[in-house]
Structure formats: structure tokens, C-alpha cells
Amino acid sequence: MDSTLPRTVMQHRIAALVSVLIAGVFVQANSASNRADIEASGYPVKPIRLLVGFPPGGGNDALARVIGPKLSENLGRAVVIDNRPGAGGNLAAELTSRAPADGYTILIVSSTHPIQGLLKKGLPYDPQKDFAGVAQLVVYRSLLVAAPNFSGTTVKNIIALARARPGQLNFISAGAGSGSHLAGELFKVAAQVDMTHVLYKGSAQALVDLMAGRVEMMFSPLVPVLPHLKAGRLRPVAVTSLNRSRLMPELPTISEAGVPGYEFVSWYGVLAPAGTPRPVVAKLNKALNDSMRLPDVTERAQAEDMDVIDRTPAQFDEVRRAMIGKWEKIIRQTGIEAN
Numbered sequence: 001m002d003s004t005l006p007r008t009v010m011q012h013r014i015a016a017l018v019s020v021l022i023a024g025v026f027v028q029a030n031s032a033s034n035r036a037d038i039e040a041s042g043y044p045v046k047p048i049r050l051l052v053g054f055p056p057g058g059g060n061d062a063l064a065r066v067i068g069p070k071l072s073e074n075l076g077r078a079v080v081i082d083n084r085p086g087a088g089g090n091l092a093a094e095l096t097s098r099a100p101a102d103g104y105t106i107l108i109v110s111s112t113h114p115i116q117g118l119l120k121k122g123l124p125y126d127p128q129k130d131f132a133g134v135a136q137l138v139v140y141r142s143l144l145v146a147a148p149n150f151s152g153t154t155v156k157n158i159i160a161l162a163r164a165r166p167g168q169l170n171f172i173s174a175g176a177g178s179g180s181h182l183a184g185e186l187f188k189v190a191a192q193v194d195m196t197h198v199l200y201k202g203s204a205q206a207l208v209d210l211m212a213g214r215v216e217m218m219f220s221p222l223v224p225v226l227p228h229l230k231a232g233r234l235r236p237v238a239v240t241s242l243n244r245s246r247l248m249p250e251l252p253t254i255s256e257a258g259v260p261g262y263e264f265v266s267w268y269g270v271l272a273p274a275g276t277p278r279p280v281v282a283k284l285n286k287a288l289n290d291s292m293r294l295p296d297v298t299e300r301a302q303a304e305d306m307d308v309i310d311r312t313p314a315q316f317d318e319v320r321r322a323m324i325g326k327w328e329k330i331i332r333q334t335g336i337e338a339n
Contacts, residue, residue: 043103043280047078050270051096051107053089059221060089063137063268064108066300070291075283088177088338090116090123097130101275103284106134111266112177112338114323118331119177119338128324131271133316134281135288138306139267141241142183142219144254145234149213155191155238155257158217162193169195170215174203177338182327183219183240183264185334187254190262210234221266222247222305240264247305267309269316281313 050068052061064081072079084092092107093116099105112119114127144155152158152169162169173181176199188195198215200206203224209215211233218225222245228234238254239245242263254262270288272281291297292308301308311319330336 043283044075044077046104047080048075048103049080049082049105051092051105052081052083053085053092053107053109054083055085056083060108060110060268066297067137067288067291070294070297071287074287074290088175089113090120090125093127094124096271096273097125099273101273101277103272103276103280105273106284107131107271108268109271110179110268111323112179112182113271114320115327115331116338118324118328119336128320130274132274132276132281133313133320134270134272135285135313136267136269136309136311136316136319137288137292138301139265139309140221140304140306141239141245141265142179142221143225143239143245143248143251144187144217144219144237145210145225145229146217146237147210147213147215148233148235150216150235152216153235153237155252155254155259158237159191159193159258162191162195166194167196169217170198171195172198172200172206172210172215172218174200174206177336179221179266180219181336185336186264186330187219187259187262189330189333191259219264245305246302267319278313285313
């Protein structure tokens, strides 16, 4: 720029140049936003793949097969359920994290997904940075159930026994880092007791040993244990949420029964690869929430002691962040690791 020009002229030229640059930035930003809006207005134009990280028959898969057809009806395109079991759900998560961020690959996850990086070393994806929250679908509580011959009939009994016999009481789980494992570790910390975690590979043999009285207790979702509770093969002790179960309203919460503030609830939700255009995420969010609000879907969820949740993508992202905040200290303190 010519240094011989009067100072005021130079200032005006600089101001004009800055204005042009700023305008260019806004034009680019608006152009990108408009492109995303255009993409969302036509979305979807082909089938959507809903990845499930577990074999058919599990909780993730069952919910995926309920919402898949409803989502297809709402969006006017086929939704293909793609089971990719392996590494405790992490294979499907890795595939999703590497998929194009276009809304055509989405993933159904459980509440242990956000803390996988705390449970496993060398994870090939970042549970927070590599995903965009789409919709949180349902939340559900677990039950503390006991062997029929176990003398710990209440939460206070169990705490007293655990303190009298440190490390001698067992709680079992269906997998390291699973919900049943995490609920038990949280109970140990909140109740300040020392109990031993006994790991099983799946719930079938775990329940057999629990009903036979070879182990003392387990934290489990209601549906898998309900037939055994009705038959008297297991005994319910308390529920893990702060509110009572609609299916067993007579059963106290653990918080009410002796561990104030104890809360362990699980959820299922849907994620997309990070960078998926926000209008596409918003369209998926609405379609999923509309699907979950359908009377037959809501009734089925409630019959399994689940509560349908209607949250925005931003609210779901906050839930995922809060999981890390809650569990980071507990995992460090207890040394929990996943399979």
C-alpha cells in the first residue's frame, strides 16, 4: 500500500478491505449452510444403514428392529439393519466412525458407549469426537436381585453383611464393563462396601448360578429376570433408578432403601459419524422421536419397563458428556476394565 497517501485515506482503504474479507467469510459460511440445507431437503435419497454392534436377539438389536420399520415409514426410504458383532460393540462403532458423514450410516448404542475410552486402552475411535448425537430413544432401570437362599433380604441387610464380611459377598455380571458390572461397582462406591465381582460371559450361566445360590446377587434389567422373579427362583431387592418401576411399584429404590442418591439408569440412542450435516441430523432426530412416540412403540417400551425419551441432538450430546464426567472418577477408583 502507498505509504505516501494521507493517513485518513489509508485508514479508509484498510477498513474497506477488512469489510470485503468479512463479507467473503459470511458468504462462504452461508454457502456451506445453504448446501447443507439443500442436502437435507432431499435427504434421504437411498437406503439408510442402521448398524447394531451385537448379534440378533440382544437389547440393541431388538430395539433396532422395532424402530427400523417406523423410521423407514417416516423417511420414505428403506432402513437396513446391519448386525456387526465384535469387540463388545466396538467393531460396529469403529465402522460407523469411519463411514461417510452423510446420514446414510447410523449406529444404535447403549449407555456404556460414551465411556468405552475409559474402559479400554487403544480404542480405535473417540466415543465423543468421532460421533454426533442423533437421538436418545429410551431409558431404563435395573434391579438388584438376590439368590433365594441369600440372607440379605434388604439393601440395609446387604450393606451390613458386606461390612461384616469384607470381600466375601459376590455380585455377578454378564461381562466386564457391562451395565450389570457398572451398577455393582457404583453400589460398592456409594455404599462404601467391599464386594467381589464375579465375571460371566453372558447372562445365561450367570442366572443359573444365581438361582442355584452359588453366588449372592446381580444387577439386571427387569425383563430378563422377570420370569424367574414370578416363579420365586430369584428374589427382588430394590431398583436402581431414583423413581420406582411401573411394573413393580412395591419395590423400593436403592436410594430409598439405604444408599441415598444412588442412581444407575441405562439408555439406548442413535449416533451418526461426526460432521454429519446438522440439518440431516435434525431430520433424523425428528423421524426417530416421531417413531418412538407412536402408541404401539411407546406401549411396547413401557411393557419392558422403559421410558421413551424425546431429546434434541444437543441434549443427547450433553447426556453423553455427562456420562464421562460421572464415570471417570469411579473407573479410576475401582480399576474397572472392559473385555
